Amino acid sequence: MVDRLVIAMQKSALALRRFLLLALTPLILAPAFAADGGVAQALGDPVVEARVTRLAEELRCLTCMGQSIADSQSAFSSDMKREIRAMIVAGKSDKEIVDFMVQRYGDFVLYRPPVKSTTWLLWGGPFLLLALALLFLVAKLRKRSAQAGSELSESEHRQAASLLGKSVGDGK
Amino acid sequence: MRRFLFPLAIFLVLAGFLAVGLRLNPREVPSPLIGKPVPAFRLAQLHAGDKSISPEDMRGKVWLLNVWASWCVSCKQEHPVLIELNKQNRIPIVGLNYKDERGAAITWLNQHGGDPYAVSAFDADGRVGIDFGVYGVPETFLIDKAGTIRYKHIGPVTEDALKSKILPLAEELSRG
Secondary structure, X not given: OHHHHHHHHHHHHHXXXXXXXXXHHHHHHHHHHHHOOHHHHHHOOHHHHHHHHHHHHHEXXXXXXXXXXXXXXXXXXXXXXXXXXXHHHOOOOHHHHHHHHHHHHOHHHEOOOOOOXXXXXXXXXXXXXXXXXXXXXHHHHHHHHHHHOOOOOHHHHHHHHHHOOOOOOOOO | OHXXXXXXXXXXXXXXXXXXXXXXXXXXXXXXXXXXXXXXXXXXXXXXOOOEEOHHHHOXXXXXXXXXXXXXXXXXXXXXXXXXXXXXXXXXXXXXXXXOOHHHHHHHHHHOOOOOOOEEEEEOOOHHHHHOOOOOOOEEEEEOOOOXXXXXXXXXXXXXXXXXXXXXXXXXXXXX
């Protein structure tokens, strides 16, 4: 009886929480959209907006460092998104837009930097570490199997046999 | 004893990398514009909206382009340094008033000890700032007689930065 009451109470609490969340969502999201110039974004052509988002995910927000332009709400990112949108509307290709950003902000703006002499360690480093680890593992395993595979000496045979309670040569 | 040498070596290498990493300033992103011609623009002047300013007007001079705004907190820090530099009459400073309002910008100059700029360009929507790769105000560019960007200083200009880097380079460029 008490159990049922508790379950019922939990359920209604859950329902209440869901209701509140749904009711409050617009309130929570509204400032975020407003900060983003989101009205224009929401009203824009969905094809253009999809391209803006895809490109913005590839570019670093330089004022916030750890975020892409797509994730960031900063003034820098909304300016960048505005520029990207303007270039798409002007009929620029994705490559032209990315080149525009790199010319001004350098390779650092790219979340996927190009492979070149200064970045080979960045791209190759993990594989280098993997190769080193594999070499180490192979060397270890070889050493171990070399130890395990060695034949028993005559005295060790005798010792083993005596432990097993049998005389030498009686093994057959 | 030998079995400890390998982990110790790994530890030392890691510690070395981290020590170097700690000394780097992640805000200082090298500018791809160094050695490139200054981006072309023609903007209205901050004080005289009917007059314009362009890098072309500065051709033949070694000059500084300082990006600033009234909303920029660290600009207050560098402002006295710029005023002092302007008094010395060694190098013209052109301001790029970035994403600001005309009234607020002029009031800010009056409140913070005056106007160190030969002239300020008024970049209300920040489009010219983007051409200069501006991502954090203040930023300062050193531009040579031919209109090539030679150096970029990120963050507030300090006495130290002027003495050790910017002014020696500027003098070298004016002689050359």
